[in-house]
Amino acid sequence: MKPVKPELPGCSDDDTIITGSGISTTTSVVAARQHYRGVRRRPWGRYAAEIRDPTRKGSRVWLGTYETDVDAARAYDCAAFQMRGTKAILNFPADAGKYAPPVAVAGRKMGSGR
Numbered sequence: 012m013k014p015v016k017p018e019l020p021g022c023s024d025d026d027t028i029i030t031g032s033g034i035s036t037t038t039s040v041v042a043a044r045q046h047y048r049g050v051r052r053r054p055w056g057r058y059a060a061e062i063r064d065p066t067r068k069g070s071r072v073w074l075g076t077y078e079t080d081v082d083a084a085r086a087y088d089c090a091a092f093q094m095r096g097t098k099a100i101l102n103f104p105a106d107a108g109k110y111a112p113p114v115a116v117a118g119r120k121m122g123s124g125r
Contacts, residue, residue, distance in 0.1 A: 048084070048091075049091070061073050
């Protein structure tokens, strides 16, 4: 008999599966993050946003570093909509042109003591 998984939304990292014989087992679920266009995750946890500019031979245009992946995706959407208009492929197409780009997180100051 197939294992039956409860249909309740889970809030923890562990889900309980009840099998047909009544034996319950616990499995570890790894939350998969959404990947957004133009967004990269930095090793220290922040998110970088950038877009390629076709007028500059496809060079990357830096949009900033953000605390959340959604803020970085919104910054990409604003830049893509400004560059390509209605033909832009966006992360949030329903919100096209509604919001101003989010404010980027100020990076740490690099010391000039070389």
